[in-house]
Amino acid sequence: MTDRMYELRDSNDAKDDSDELRRRIADEGYLFFRRLIEPSALLALRADILGVLGGAGWLESGTDPVLGIANIDGRCTEGDSEYSGPYGQVQRLESFHRVPHAPELVGMVQAIMDASAIPLPGHKARIWFPKFTDHTTPTHQDFVHYQGSLDTLTCWAPVGDCPIELGPLAVLERSHKVRKVLAHHFSLGAGGLVVNVEEEKATHPELSGHWLSTDFEVGDALFFPALTVHRALPNTTENLMRVSLDNRYQREGGMIAEHMLLPHLYDFHKVGWDEIYRDWESDDLKYYWRRHNYRRIKTNTSFRERGTAEAMQLARAGDEHALIALRRIVKASDPEAEQTLEARTILAAQTGAAHSQ
Ligand SMILES: O=C(O)CCC(=O)C(=O)O
Ligand SMILES: [Fe+2]
Incomplete structure (x- = not known):
């Protein structure tokens, strides 16, 4: 895709002003912060994830795993049978399930929602090979994938620096103002569903805004609600793996679709919670959602x-x-x-x- 990219607005200036945060997200459809998440936790997670990928043969042999230099011959993606084994291993990492609970993240979500919030258990890591751009996450709204309630917040964060050429996320400014779930069609990219923005613009002028992204650095975080239209940019690097997290947060007492209570891509890797928790050092996060209030609803x-x-x-x-x-x-x-x-x-x-x- 060739849309010109504009810069995300940095909302660090309003970090401690929850009224202003709510005003901005209601107006612009996202909030972006530099260095919100403590980088050391993300860098430790990066070492854990890339360690798994190195062991799986997805990285160039003889290179330091933390550099994320891909073995192009290992290319695969979500939904591929080859992806499931290593991804199931990533799901077992305690560090992976701990980051969404970081106080700076939960605290920010609570300030934005003006309510107490729970991370949805089905946290996602996105591992993107270079030279595999047909499989890039296409333009979509998160509601079709996560459901539950419309005010569920997504937080996208790279695990390591993620400049434009590595394929970070881009949002369509103010697109949440369309106030409806748009028609989604088949796409080869991650999630499998795409909104045809050019077509929809004719009837939905709210989709005529700019596409926004930035050179993300470790610790940066992008929040948006379930109707904001967004996509990933292609990983056009020669040989670098793109690793990111997308975590979701739900207002305490709100609705959670039942598939979000399972580990992400469970149907493919079949690694359930008991297995995920087997070698963990601490127990505090095991089945944490059971200690919260929420309404479980059927997946659409x-x-x-x-x-x-x-x-x-x-x-x-x-x-x-x-x-x-x-x-x-x-x-x-x-x-x-x-x-x-x-x-x-x-x-x-x-x-x-x-x-x-
Ligand atoms: O990281 C990606 O490629 C997709 C992420 C996404 O769509 C999201 O965080 O909602
Ligand atoms: Fe998404």
Whole structure:
């Protein structure tokens, strides 16, 4: 994508003024802070995550893991069967589950919400290979993925410095003012769903703002509510791995969709909480959400189902991205599931068509 990027507004000046923070997020649809998170916690987490990735063969052998120099041959992403093993290992890290509870983060969320808040248990690490830009997180609103309530806040933070070329997050300024969940379509990128902003602009002038991002440094944090339109920028570096966190926070007593109570990508790696907690040094964060008030609600699967149905349709017409998505489903999903069987049939027909040409 070639949109010109403008700078995120740095709200450090308003850090201690919760009224001003609420005014800004209501007006602009995000809040960005420099060095909000204590860098030492993130750098320790970086060493842990990259240690796992090094062990998995995802980093160039003979290099210091902390540099994050990727082994290009290991490229894979969320939804790929090869991704699940190492990602399950990342999910076991105590340091990974501790960062979202950092007092500076929870305190900031509480100031923004003017209420006590709980991190949603399904924390996410995003590990992005270079030269894999077709798989970049596409333009979307978080509500389709996390659901629960509209005032759930996302906090995106890199684990290490993340300059523009490494593919940090970008937000569409004031796009939350559209005040609705927009139509999401199939996309190959992470999360699998994309909003076509150019098309939507015709009926939603709120989407005509600038795209904003910055050269992120370790400790920087970007907060936004569930309707703000955002995407990741492509990792255009020669060989560097992009590592980031996206954590979500819910008002105490609010609704949490049941899939957010599971470890992220549980359906792929099947590493459950007991297994995650097995080697932890302390117990304070284990099942912490059970000590809070929230309303558990059913997950709305319709967004994802619509995306998959579109992928099937596009693949029938030979669309390359849709075919990649279907191959991924066939490799990583239950072989007896209806969608796996459908995907296999479409792929077989496409292979047949290619051979008879
Ligand atoms: O890091 C990414 O690529 C995606 C993150 C994202 O969409 C989010 O934090 O909501
Ligand atoms: Fe998102």
